[in-house]
Amino acid sequence: xxxxxxxxxxxxxxxxxxxxxxxxxxxxxxxxxxxxxxxxxxxxxxxxxxxxxxxxxxxxxxxxxxxxxxxxxxxxxxxxxxxxxxxxxxxxxxxxxxxxxxxxxxxxxxxxxxxxxxxxxxxxxxxxxxxxxxxxxxxxxxxxxxxxxxxxxxxxxxxxxxxxxxxxxxx
Amino acid sequence: xxxxxxxxxxxxxxxxxxxxxxxxxxxxxxxxxxxxxxxxxxxxxxxxxxxxxxxxxxxxxxxxxxxxxxxxxxxxxxxxxxxxxxxxxxxxxxxxxxxxxxxxxxxxxxxxxxxxxxxxxxxxxxxxxxxxxxxxxxxxxxxxxxxxxxxxxxxxxxxxxxxxxxxxxxxxxxxxxxxxxxxxxxxxxxxxxxxxxxxxxxxxxxxxxxxxxxxxxxxxxxxxxxxxxxxxxxxxxxxxxxxxxxxxxxxxxx
Numbered sequence: 001x002x003x004x005x006x007x008x009x010x011x012x013x014x015x016x017x018x019x020x021x022x023x024x025x026x027x028x029x030x031x032x033x034x035x036x037x038x039x040x041x042x043x044x045x046x047x048x049x050x051x052x053x054x055x056x057x058x059x060x061x062x063x064x065x066x067x068x069x070x071x072x073x074x075x076x077x078x079x080x081x082x083x084x085x086x087x088x089x090x091x092x093x094x095x096x097x098x099x100x101x102x103x104x105x106x107x108x109x110x111x112x113x114x115x116x117x118x119x120x121x122x123x124x125x126x127x128x129x130x131x132x133x134x135x136x137x138x139x140x141x142x143x144x145x146x147x148x149x150x151x152x153x154x155x156x157x158x159x160x161x162x163x164x165x166x167x168x169x170x171x
Numbered sequence: 172x173x174x175x176x177x178x179x180x181x182x183x184x185x186x187x188x189x190x191x192x193x194x195x196x197x198x199x200x201x202x203x204x205x206x207x208x209x210x211x212x213x214x215x216x217x218x219x220x221x222x223x224x225x226x227x228x229x230x231x232x233x234x235x236x237x238x239x240x241x242x243x244x245x246x247x248x249x250x251x252x253x254x255x256x257x258x259x260x261x262x263x264x265x266x267x268x269x270x271x272x273x274x275x276x277x278x279x280x281x282x283x284x285x286x287x288x289x290x291x292x293x294x295x296x297x298x299x300x301x302x303x304x305x306x307x308x309x310x311x312x313x314x315x316x317x318x319x320x321x322x323x324x325x326x327x328x329x330x331x332x333x334x335x336x337x338x339x340x341x342x343x344x345x346x347x348x349x350x351x352x353x354x355x356x357x358x359x360x361x362x363x364x365x366x367x368x369x370x371x372x373x374x375x376x377x378x379x380x381x382x383x384x385x386x387x388x389x390x391x392x393x394x395x396x397x398x399x400x401x402x403x404x405x406x407x408x409x410x411x412x413x414x415x416x417x418x419x420x421x422x423x424x425x
Binding site for chain 1: 213214216217220221222224250251253254260264322324325326328329331332349351352354355356357358359361363365366369370
């Protein structure tokens, strides 16, 4: 009797553990899974961007390179055609001036996006539900490259020297 | 019962394949009947699954930690160590989880299935059952097969989760990758299909390992030497088959 009890408890634990692991893999890993992340302490501010690039919820929010919070949600405002990003700032960083600016930056060349906050000079501080007015959107690398090529082409057609071909003409 | 030595190698290979296929058919017929005896299957899930849990979790932890370390070192050269979450999660759930768990499963559970059934044959227990008109396929082989089939995918899931924790431990706690970036990039890039690929793979591996284990035990020569040979055959055949199936399944999912 005792042996069957251990057997059943052992098997039950194993099956439960296995299904818990499966549940975790199915819901927590994929982008289309269900989030169960608990809301940690902190206060919330929003910022509007023209383009968030591949910023994701959970991306870090930094000031002077130090992590102060994270992106909690990104939604699209259909009236202003902008992306509204809500940030959760840890409650210990409660002295961020309310005229600070937020910009979307990239970690390394291939890294993910994060939000950098540059401090303003105001005496009033950001509070829960506050809004960051000054924002700078994500830089889309393809657009930059397109602009660069476009400037080459326009120089060429107006008779100017392309930047890279100068040494050739000097010979 | 087994391939005769005077058959040439290709012929005997074909013959063994045919034997295994026929054995599988017989087994599937008996599985329905075996489901009427859930207690036997529970016992086998315990033997094959619950008792392999420690070794699977330990291996998963270290595989995850190695992934965290190697991935960090590699990604750091490109300045994109935040992608560690993606690298670790995808390699774990799609490849390492199912394959390593299946190899461990073949070594830990498969060998014990083979030697158990082989010894039953060597000590005439199986013949005794047949004499008493008790079908050994139904009462001995089918529950063990089903237990293995159920246990293997669950073990692979546990391996994956523990591996992710290991990668998190090394990447985030030791190497200082940002926690939010680790998880958010991982969650942003892994899709449901990737998880399903891992689950399907582990189910297929579980089926293959269990089938090979019970078949080679059931057809073992009824001697001490025969049981030993059958156990070795289980490990070798399972390992090769797992890696072969892994390639085929990966190609099918791409």
